[in-house]
Amino acid sequence: RDFDDAISIDQHEDGSWTLGVHIADVSHFVAVDSELDKEASSRGNSVYLPGRVLPMLPEILSNGLASLQADRVRFTMSAFMDINTDGEVTSTRFSNSAIRVKHRFSYEQVSAIINGPKKRPDDLTKDVWDTVWRMRKLARTLRTRRFDLGAINLELSEVKIDLDRDGRMTGAHLVEGDESHQMIEECMLAANIAVARNLTESKVLHPRRIHPEPTPARLEILQDFVKAIGIPVPRLRTHADMQALLKKVHGTPQEYAVNFALLRSLKQATYSTKLEGHFALAAEDYCHFTSPIRRYPDLVVHRQLKHLIAQRPKRDGFSSDYLDFVCETCSLTERRAADAERALSQMKLLLFLRDKIGLRMEATITGVDRYGFFARGLEIPAEGLVPSSTLPGPETYEYDRAAQRLIGRKTGRTFQLGDHVVVEIAKVDPGRRSLDFKLVGSGPGKHGRKTAESGHRSRSQDAGHGNEKRPSKKLGKGRRPEGAVAPKRDSKKRKRKK
Structure with a gap:
């Protein structure tokens, strides 16, 4: 598998830390302007589909020579960060390195350790055991500081499709990140910010990951x-x-x-050479450094960091036109990959549900428009339309765009974004990629409420929301950037990229 990151961590007598984030040195194997490099550039990123991966690099590299497998010596680019007890990075240094991963964990294994009995398993050395607990403590400190600085965390889950050995869907469920994911996330975010600051302070134009402020x-x-x-x-x-x-x-x-x-x-995060910051992370400067096996901008950043380490000319081979091209191309390939993942997930869900007409499920309203509302199942995260013509009546429902709700003119009954309902599968059309539900009852929480308010008119929403035509609703994620201890990739899915 494409293991591209590993962690080392030390705590000093004064309580401060030294965090090492070690990333697979893909640039050692992929020469600039080689055929391999050109193909990776055109792909832009690996594509993670249900049951299948379309890698950016050949598997002999992504799953073999470059992958940070346990007990194998591997070339890496290492970012070392000295961090005080408040979680502030006080100094950084970067180097070409070679590491041997001592132990590789899955997220589930780390969760079992931090949430289970505080007794070291026989198969873990004391050094590895202590590293996990140090990492948890540091990650909590880093996370607290990030939120103190204004970072925004949305409590939304992603859809994971369950497949059998033949690739047929057997079910689906929602995946929520727990503390084991946060431990790795905080280390990767710290490294990405440290690299971006270093390149900027060195006056090196590079591919940044930007997230503009909402309008x-x-x-x-x-x-x-x-x-x-x-x-x-x-x-x-x-x-x-x-x-x-x-x-x-x-x-x-x-x-x-x-x-x-x-x-x-919020706007969508993209790649750009402009210093515009990352709104959701509350970071003034940010780039992608930690996944060069599966993201081409990370590979470019590695090459630029190597130039700095070797004290080569800063712009050697990295013109502004080239970097702008990389940013524009990779922003497009990233969206293309996300669209492909959503489309295939949706199709597998529809094929799974086409012989389940009449199946009832609890659901949450995820979108409202004048022609009805969309709801997503809680146990099977399929998203479908409940047409307003099928709602309890005789009744006429008005659309309150500001409140994202439908209001019955006579009864005052409302259906609003976030409400819980019980729906029944009424129609499945894989050809149109559409799913229709029928409302059959109320779910837990606020739902089907009556209100004394009349539906008031409001300002038009911006493009992309509130279409007048009935769309073919697509499934998607909610919204997601070592002595080496490293995380196992327990699934081929990735969180929404930051």
Whole structure:
């Protein structure tokens, strides 16, 4: 498998840390402008489909020579960060290196350790055992500091398709990141930020990962929605405002609706040479360094970092035109890969459900429009349309765009983003990639409510939401960047890239 990262960690007597993030040195094997490099550039990234991976690099590299397998010496690019007790990186250094991974964990194995009995298993050395606990402690410190600086964390899950040995779908479920994922995530984020700062301070133009601030228009739509569902907020402009909103709804029936609405208000992260920062991470400068096996911008960053280490000319082979081309191309290939993953997941779900007409399931409303609402099943995360013409009646439902709800003119009954309902599979059309549900009852939480309010008109939403035509609804993720101890990839899926 394509194992591209490993971790080493030491804690000093004064409580400070030295974190080492060691990343597979793909650039050692892939020469600039070689046929291998040209093919990797055109692919842009690996594509992770249900039951299949389309790698950016040949498997002899991605799963073999470059992969950081346990007990094998491998070439790496290493980022060492000195971190104080408050989680602040005080100094960094980078080097070409060779490591041997002592132990490779799956996320499930780490979860079992940190959530189970505090007794070391016989198959783990004390050094490895201690590393896991040091890593947990440091990750919590780093995470606390990130959120203190304004980082935004959305509580949304991703869909994982369950397949049999023949590639046929047997079911699907939602995957939520636990603390074991956060431990790795914090280390990777710290390394990406450290590399970006180093390149910027060295005046090296490089592929950054940017996430622009949401537009005032989108924030206004979000604020209208939040007010319409009864959550008092004075304004939504800064990171602190959004953090306060997420904290206020955490653990409430409105949590999913608000997280989903906030996600829709944010722009998509892309690659660019411009210094525009990463809004969701609250990072002034950010790049991708930690996955060169599966992302081409990371490979370019590795080459540039090597130039700095070797004290070669900063722009040698990295013109602004070339870097802009890499950013534009890889932003497109990333979206193409995400679209392919969604389309195949959707098709497998539809084929799985086509002989299950009449199946009932609890679901959450994930989208509302004038022609009906979309809902996603809780046990089988299939997303389908409940047409307004099939809702309880005789009744006429008005669309309240600001509150993302349908309101019955006579009864005042409402169906709103985030509500829980019980639906029945009514129609499956794999050719059109569509799924229709029929509302049959109420689920847990707020649902099918009556209100004294009349549906009020509101400002138009921006492009991409609130289409007038009935779309073919697609499934997708919610929204996701060693002595070496490294994480096993326990699935071929990746979180939404940061």
